Amino acid sequence: MSAARGTDSVRLDGKVAIVTGAGRGLGRAYAIAMAEAGAAVVVNDLDGETAESTAEEIRTAGGRAATVVAAVGTSKTAQELVDTAVNEFGRLDVLVANAGALRDRVLWKMSDEDFDLVISSHLRGAFTCGRAAAVTMREQKEGGRIILIGSPAGQFGSFGQTNYSAAKAGLVAMSRTWSLELARAEIAVNTVIPTALSPMTATIPAYAKVYEDYLRGEPIPVEYRRDHALGTPEDVAPLVVWLASDAAADVTGQALGLGGDRLTVYSHPDVLHTQNHDGGWSPALIDEAWHSGLDAHAQRSGPRGSEQDS
Template sequence: MSAEDLTGRVAVVTGSGRGLGRAYAVALGRAGAAVVVNDVDTDSAEETAELVRAAGGRAAVVVAPVGPAETADRLVATAVSEFGRLDAMIANAGVLRDRVMWKATDEDFDLVVATHLRGSFTCGRAAANHFREAGEGGRIILIGSPAGQFGSFGQTAYAACKAGIVAMARTWSLELARAGVTVNAVIPTAMTEMTGTMPIYQEVYQRFLEGEPLPPVVRREHALGSPEDVAPLIVWLASDASSGITGQAIGLGGDRLTLYAHPAVLETRDADGGWTPDGIRQVWEAELSALAQPSGPTFAPQD
């Protein structure tokens, strides 16, 4: 059972006109899959489709914004009409509108939610309906983020969506188990234009653009490489070799593969008859405060 042979398989990759989505689509094509490429920009989508074909795969293009149910239905219908089947839905499309909470507008919030969260829902639902009717199982791969695992300053909507996406993956893994459909969340980390705007990475990103290899500490401790470094996880999850894997949040970036924990109870205390505010204060100060967990990611030194 090879994790690298997707001959005869058909995948949809939303938001695959550039960046991580393009890397996923090309890697799937290289593994032998046919790919439905999706983006809102026609030129970018067509360019990705040509790269998929050059890698040895087949490709079709759907230019449409992700979020509306009509787009999701069209993506599934295109896979079936062009290639005869659908085996994997990779819901990757997203947008950013980064602002601190008190400066974020309703329009910013709604756009991020519509693309990331609603887009993952409508595409996942359309794929699930097809898989259940076809009766041959399938793969749904949702794309999360460390922001959804830890929180991220200035990314209220994005972090909330990415946390919700992981929760959807776990829920759908339960709902679709009898249909033989696996559902997992990928947590990608890569050195991209967005990452390069972070002060901690501006210098190393510029050197990366100039062709210098990323330092080992960045590839490992920071889990940052190229978008292509993330693609093997998508290929594996789309293959028969991952048939028993579902409901997981799995990260890949640079040299580091990460399995994320499910949220779990950290500690409990009981009080006969219930708690008073002062009782909570006392046990917090004496015992629980030392166990409190910080928000946000931590970064290893680069030198």
């Protein structure tokens, strides 16, 4: 197991973490990096083989790991994860709610089942796991960390991802609410917005070749790492380790992104402009106000640098 970059002076010794969806990709990178930093890790995945592979890599390197093979979303799974942490390692300090499914379709082709599965795995899964974790952390009276995993889709929207975008936007709003509710218990809650090369990234024509080159072992070009914030799953993991650590005890209610060489702080929604009209507004007055200056404050969908800009 390779040394995690940036974690040598930020440690998680003595801490116990749950990472959902940790069998592969980003979740696996988070679990391994946290173990490298000293945490005991409960590895969760729907695929038992990949979950055990992650846990075995941690153990082989001298770390401590347990596995829970189950789909997130139900209260039963959430409680099993928390119980495993407490029974195997004595406590729970960190939850990383990463698991979720994808069912991409444009709106008019998306089925109820497509929508419900993605909402259940990402949003309900984070809710049930977060609730169970919060109960135990509050009972321990020693604080804690809840880290939800968002996406640029939840910040800007994403063509063909009604379900995923809604879930990821909901996670950011949920984490900000929890940061208020759990502040007195010294439980910090944040959302990580990762960007990394993945099979999903490969479906974007502009990134198809760089993903193929990456799979062949070629380095990711600097312009992609910096200008597009695209790197490996391991590039994102240091942010999760830092947020889980004592060094970030006073960081809560934030949406922070990491990908490639770029670290990002995302804004909270804010009021851009207000205008009053004595006696209220009619449709005609709204139209006049819009076209005489309010339209300059309009926000567009899609991230900067997207194909929608061209």
